[in-house]
Amino acid sequence: MRRFACPNCSNEVHFRNSECVNCNSRLGYVPAWDQMFFAKPGDTQWHDGATVYKACANRQEIFCNWLVEDGVEDEHCLSCRHTLVIPDLSSPENRDHWASLEEAKRRLFYSIQKFGLGVGDLVNAGDTALRFEFKADTLAPDGKTKRVLTGHEHGLITINVAEADDPTREKYRKAMGEPYRTLIGHFRHEVGHYYWDHLVWNTDKLEPYRAIFGDEREDYGEALKRHYENGAPAGWEATHVSSYACAHSWEDFAESWAHYFHIVDGLETAGWYGLDGHTPDAGLNRTPGGWSDAGPYGAAEFRPLMDAWVPLTVAMNAMNRSIGLGDFYPFVLSDTIFAKLEFIHGLIHDRA
Structure with missing residues (x-):
């Protein structure tokens, strides 16, 4: 997640904020621009030059701070x-x-x-x-x-x-x-199944997928039954990112997909706060250096991501232990797991 600043007063604000605590501007996020927009207190519209935006219909219901372009029939973001x-x-x-x-x-x-x-x-x-x-x-x-x-x-x-x-x-x-x-782990895992359907199934990626994750044609119900009765096999940590990933090829992919999202978003956050080894610029609305204009989300190569991620997690684990908390990152990534994550990296960037 990147850092955000109030467009009106430059005070730091967060992704979930709907109001700036410094100038009381009403904030709204536009995903197409990856930017916060502001409106004066009492205003019901946000402007970007000629474009007018309105609040998502769920702003009052559940504090959704995303905006919808005015004139769009759907009232939701x-x-x-x-x-x-x-x-x-x-x-x-x-x-x-x-x-x-x-x-x-x-x-x-x-x-x-x-x-x-x-x-x-x-x-x-x-x-x-x-x-x-x-x-x-x-x-x-x-x-x-x-x-x-x-x-x-x-x-x-x-x-x-x-x-x-x-x-x-x-x-x-x-x-x-x-x-x-x-919660974010659940979402990232479940959408992994959705994108498997669209990016792997019935494509030229299917056979390479099977070589890395196993054959998805194994009976899914029987595989889950076996997993819940017997648990993961001994030594699973060397080949799978979680014990549940051992249950079936599909679950291995979804768990690895979620983990890839964790890594890239974590690295983007670290970059914006200057924790990834790159020197941060002074301003909040900067482009993080070291990867590309799109940050870790736009990284063409996979290995530089891991070269940054592994030492970052070691440091974060040490920080947590220093104040008596459990490990920030309770995972160990082997070369086998790296290969699975690299496959997903290729899927996403080939698609993009």
């Missing part, structure tokens, strides 16, 4: 319009969970835009577009709880809103022995 189902808002906690999910999804869409990946056409080809449903568990008439499973099916990503509850998510993380479980 690029990110929010891809959510087809929201939880029952008669429950106050569901509104909070929905807001947290959408905030994480905006970070996902930020990366998708930076990579130049498409999200499909909701109007003309809705069944192949990227879509989201946020649902809560419900109580059936017989008193049993009907569970909502987080997952992906042909571009439709369903996420149980309980994942937005920090104590619940931590309980799941511990119960499943995961070193890491976050």
Whole structure:
């Protein structure tokens, strides 16, 4: 994530901010420009020369600070319009969970835009577009709880809103022995399945994929059953980025896809704060040096990313230990995992 400054007073603001605490300007993010725009308090429009923008319809509902070009029929921003189902808002906690999910999804869409990946056409080809449903568990008439499973099916990503509850998510993380479980991690993992369908399946990338990740034609249901009964095989850390990645070729790809997103976005953040070994410029709205005009998102070569990422994670782990926290980055990346990440790097940049 890059750094942002208020366009009115140059005070530092953050990606989620809808108002500048220094000058009280109303802030709005335009993904096509990767910029914050400002409007004076009380104004209902944002301007970029001849272009006029309006607030996303969810600005008041869940504090979405993204903008929509005026005249566009859809009242929702690029990110929010891809959510087809929201939880029952008669429950106050569901509104909070929905807001947290959408905030994480905006970070996902930020990366998708930076990579130049498409999200499909909701109007003309809705069944192949990227879509989201946020649902809560419900109580059936017989008193049993009907569970909502987080997952992906042909571009439709369903996420149980309980994942937005920090104590619940931590309980799941511990119960499943995961070193890491976050909302942005869920989003990045699930869209990995969507992009596998579009970038790997039925393309010339399929055979190279199988050589690296394994054969996806293995029975998925049986593979998951075996994984949940027996766990990951001994020594999995040398070949997979997580134990769940061992379950099936598809899950290995999705976990690696999510990890690649973690790395690139983490490096962009580090660059903007001068933590990647490059000397930062004085201004906030700078182009980070060392990669290209697009920063790590535009890196043509994969290895320089890893050469920057590995020492950064070592330093961050040491920082966390210095103040008594768990490791910032509880992963070890082998050459085998590097090869998987490099394959994904090639997929994304060939597509872009």
